[in-house]
Amino acid sequence: MLSxxxxxxxxxxxxxSDALENYVKVAIEAGLESxxxxxxAPLPMEDPLPDKDSSMRPEDVDTYLAEVRTLAKKYQGIIEIHAGFELDYLEGKEPETRAFLEKYPETVPHSILSVHFVQLAPDEYFCIDLDRESFTQKGAEIGYEALYSLYEAAVKKALALPYGELTPKKIGHINLIHKFQKAYSVSDPIDWKLLLDKVKESGYTLDYNFAGIDKPDYGKTYPDPEMMAYAIKIGLTYEKGSDAHASHEVARYFGTATETEYDDWKEA
Ligand SMILES: [Zn+2]
Ligand SMILES: [Zn+2]
Structure with missing residues (x-):
């Protein structure tokens, strides 16, 4: 099923500011079934970003869910539509995040758990995917290897059911830490195969994310093709996602990497 x-x-x-219905129309045009x-999801703390624009506002959550459900009804029989969240895994904010999920348990199977922030101090979080300048500045300051290791530790915690049975068991763009990788050099301390093994052991699914192809300092899917080949080899499940932030991005590049290609990689 193409989703x-x-x-x-x-x-x-x-x-x-594209309307939700425009995303639906592009999806239908692209032949998606869902x-x-x-x-x-709203951050359970003050937004650390300068523009305070990381997420949706708490007061909009119910309106958002209602709007998606209205569309799901309207397009019933044409395309399946689900409402979920991309939830931030934030070290130290597990109780607050769990409290949010308790209010919306029906969204859990459709949601993604992502690491966009690493914790530098008890109340200091650093956003790893904001822009090249802030990333390279932080890398120069604390060391890229240290930054990578913080990220790896956070992903591992995200994979260990931090909210119990309410944890969304799909890990978002698992190697997002590579987003600006062309801008600096690092000896990558993360054993990605081991991390993918952990995804498998924990029974999570991969968000196979096509947004990275459009990032000038990266240019590939998350996970990258090599990691995907390994993921397929160990039998990990994955679900495609465009990470669209504008309607024309729905299903972007979905035709460019197919399961057939992975079969070739598996042989290699
Ligand atoms: Zn994300
Ligand atoms: Zn976003």
Missing amino acids: DRHVHTPYCLHGS LTFTEH
């Missing part, structure tokens, strides 16, 4: 399971909306403060909206 896009990672899609944003105008409710998050850093995306486009579409899952995964808006950034």
